[in-house]
Amino acid sequence: MKDLAAQLAEACSAVFVGRGFDAKWGAVKKSDRPELADFQCNGCMGAAKQAGENARELAASLAEDLAGNELIARVDVAGPGFLNIVVRDDALANQLECIRQDPKHGGGQAADPETVIIDFGGPNVAKPMHVGHIRSAVIGDTLVRLMRFLGDRVIGDVHLGDWGLQMGLLIVAVMEEQPSLPYFDAAYDGPLPEQPPVNMDDLSRLYPAASQRAKDDDAYAQRARGAVARMQAGDVGYRALLKHFIDVSVAALKTDYAFLDVSFDFWKGESDVDHLIQPLVSDLQARGLARLDDGAWIIDVARDSDKKDMPPVILVNSRGATGYHATDIATIVERQETLAPDRILYVVDQRQAFHFEQVFRACDKAAIFPEAQLEHIGFGTVNGTDGKPFKTREGGTLRLSDLNALALAEAEKKIGEANLSGDIGPDERADIAALVARASLRFADLKNQRTTNYMFELEKFSSFEGKTGPYLLYAVVRLKALLKRAAAAGAVAGSVKIVEPSERKLVLALDGFSLALSLAREKRMPHYLCEHIYTVAQSFSAFYGALPIVRESDTDIRAARLALCEAVLLQLETGLELLGITAPDRM
RNA sequence: GCACCCAUAGCUCAGCUGGAUAGAGUGCUGCCCUCCGAAGGCAGAGGUCAUAGGUUCGAAUCCUAUUGGGUGCGCCA
Incomplete structure (x- = not known):
């Protein structure tokens, strides 16, 4: 079903066309002056200007043309050439009956439905979600719901952060606390425990401590980076540990999301594209799109038209580890291969805009996915009453x-x-x-x-x-x-x-x-x-x-x-x- | 330093491709429960749309400059 504005716009466009004007002038919107009319058409001013005619005269003649319309009770010409339209009572009654009967109750349908992946949530496996995570969760979930309602084929993916330095920090922290676990024994080749060695409380206790210590203790940070490289290289014990971390975290994440009625079709993460990274790197190297610079493999994405510095994408860093540039690109490769979406939306903090611009450019350059169909849906921060990002009274972030x-x-x-x-x-x-x-x-x-x-x-x-x-x-x-x-x-x-x-x-x-x-x-x-x-x-x-x-x-x-x-x-x-x-x- | 975003009522914010008298909420003032849930409704006061130019018949909206605020800028994500 069509809303009244659209039905009236059709009628107005028809009378514009009837007088030799473009149909676009017939646009109708709800009246800004409800005491005068229900709807208004502002096209006469623009059309008359273009044709060198008098706007009020044009409006008057169009008003006559519209007079017989079955929806319209009255059309007035006002001001410099507004058409003020009052709708008939029975047309309103009829419209209401349509809304009542319509399976979507007047919600309508997208004219151009697409297959869309919405990447939102983005929680980190190592750390519990904080206030800021509510935005991505709620905005992303709502976009999934409303786009699906309008006819798009939508797939929501949580895209866990489970591949970077934060995992290394956790591994090192667990190693320090429970060094005798078999995950850390390279010589051990027996079956690994099925029960996780840590629970969610452990994770939320260990991570902040490890993160803080890495800032002050360089050697500790180095060990964490080493652990990341070893995990990414496929160390069996580390990977088993990673899986435990993910399982433990996901259970907690689901509780928080359930409270907000947020759900996902996929619970994939960065680690799920591990197997695609090496082929991707090789491919980009072979095609000459990636080059070695200071020990790191990078992709240049700067353009002549840039007004700002556009640093390259770091595909593989100088220690041989991959970060979120590489996993994001590999994830696009995977999505393209498995779902062939028309579009991918990223519901992520506005502050990541630069990162996504880099990633999108790299994908476009490598003909992996067109830049125009990758969208960063940025959002602002949740602030306290002081206008700064929200903190608890103690100064910490609120979970x-x-x-x-x-x-x-x-x-x-x-x-x-x-x-x-x-x-x-x-x-x-x-x-x-x-x-x-x-x-x-x-x-x-x-x-x-x-x-x-x-x-x-x-x-x-x-x-x-x-x-x-x-x-x-x-x-x-x-x-x-x-x-x-x-x-x-x-x-x-x-x-x-x-x-x-x-x-x-x-x-x-x-x-x-x-x-x-x-x-x-x-x-x-x-x-x-x-x-x-x-x-x-x-x-x-x-x-x-x-x-x-x-x-x-x-x-x-x-x-x-x-x-x-x-x-x-x-x-x-x-x-x-x-x-x-x-x-x-x-x- | 460079780039991007923002500036609208005391406060928190809308304002779709330029259109008439710039709208909500909150706070403030007054009114409405013998009658459907008053956690509601109705009415009122409150604005040089940051500033200065420009484009236009017409600018909160587009352009330029200035001021004030936020964010980002190569191996963390």
């Missing part, structure tokens, strides 16, 4: 698991304050708190334009007042309660009729769903969808406050309003699901 726990506690507190959950038992209440906490965190993150930094203020995010996740849940819960009450009273939804201003506004808000989704997809920016859902929730609340629904005594009017409510609920739940937010039945 994502702790953040989740804080949000849960805050949600429980807020639910308790509301005191409306009278007969809700402890189990249901815990479920509700988890849903509220998730809605708080996800919406707070997603509502921001992706590329900007945002301030982390948990109390604000968890509030039921304002532009928050809980406010949206509240709207949905009220709607559900309303429909339940109607059903209990034997009131049923009937044919739609749109009369009152608050009804019109609500339908017009619902009609913006497909535009919001297509903008969110095109720009890879979920905040357009957040904005839309919030507008719908707000328009519903205004409608709810202004007019009686279940208690309306005229059964036809009541039936019509119930139909409107049904459509709102369907679209709200559809939209929230795309944001990874689920509303409880009551709270």
Whole structure:
């Protein structure tokens, strides 16, 4: 189904074409002046200018052409040549009925669906996730959901960081603590233990210590680098240890992601492309694309048009180890061979922009994957109220698991304050708190334009007042309660009729769903969808406050309003699901 | 030093390819529960869109310069 703006744009384009103008002038958008009209077309000014005509006269004649249209109640010419369009009430009613019946409730469909890999999450095996990881997780997961909804074939891959220096640091740390383990005995050729020698607590204790020590202790850092080289060279014991680290970490990662309802199709990591690195290096060497410089194999990616220094890609460093340049390129090789995607998106911190530019250029140069189909979807940092990257009161980074726990506690507190959950038992209440906490965190993150930094203020995010996740849940819960009450009273939804201003506004808000989704997809920016859902929730609340629904005594009017409510609920739940937010039945 | 991003209401932020009187939330003031969940709604006050030029019938939006802030810049990821 098409939204009203698109239907009106077709009509306007047709009348422009009818007078010998380009169809592009017929673009229609929601009116900036809702008190004057529902929609507007601004094309007359541009078209008249190009043709050397008078814009107001052109607008007046086009308004006449449009007058008979079945959607349109009235077209006014205003200002320098705006066409202000008021839609007929029955056209709104019809549109609403379409939204209610549509399996996607007005969400629309991408005109150009693609096979897309979304690389997001990017957690590190050695260290637990911190606040910053919420962004990649939530933005990436939402992009997966909404692009899939619009018809793209989407594959989400967590792309674990499990191949670099951090693994060497862990290996050395474990070796120091448990030197007698067989992993470190080169002469040992018996079966290696199936049980991991460390648990997640060990990892999160060992890594920060090792990382810190490597900064001060050069010899220690050298040992860690040596361990990386040995692991990458395929040492059996080290590789077995690596596998343990990965297994232990992934279990913990899944818990944190589950809290946010973030999921992945693939749990691959850098180490999974190990076997492709040597052939890749050889190939690039053979083709003369990689050259030796200071003991390292590098790929030049600078271009004459560059305004900035563009250092080369370090394919293999002077110690023979490979870093994330090499694994990222090899991963593209693997993805191309196994999935042949049209496009790969990387949902990674904005600060990595330079790295991705290097990698993308290298892939393009080596004819591995076209640069234009590799996109870095950067995002800003999560800041504290001081405007600097978020730290705990002690000055450390806050773990994502702790953040989740804080949000849960805050949600429980807020639910308790509301005191409306009278007969809700402890189990249901815990479920509700988890849903509220998730809605708080996800919406707070997603509502921001992706590329900007945002301030982390948990109390604000968890509030039921304002532009928050809980406010949206509240709207949905009220709607559900309303429909339940109607059903209990034997009131049923009937044919739609749109009369009152608050009804019109609500339908017009619902009609913006497909535009919001297509903008969110095109720009890879979920905040357009957040904005839309919030507008719908707000328009519903205004409608709810202004007019009686279940208690309306005229059964036809009541039936019509119930139909409107049904459509709102369907679209709200559809939209929230795309944001990874689920509303409880009551709270 | 070079490159990129940003600057909009007291605070936190929207503003799609240039379009009418720049919008939300929060905070502040007032109003609305004998009646569908008031965790809500309605209304009001609050802005030289960092500054100075330029392009245009028209600029928060495009161009240039300046100021202020953030980020990145070869063997960590």
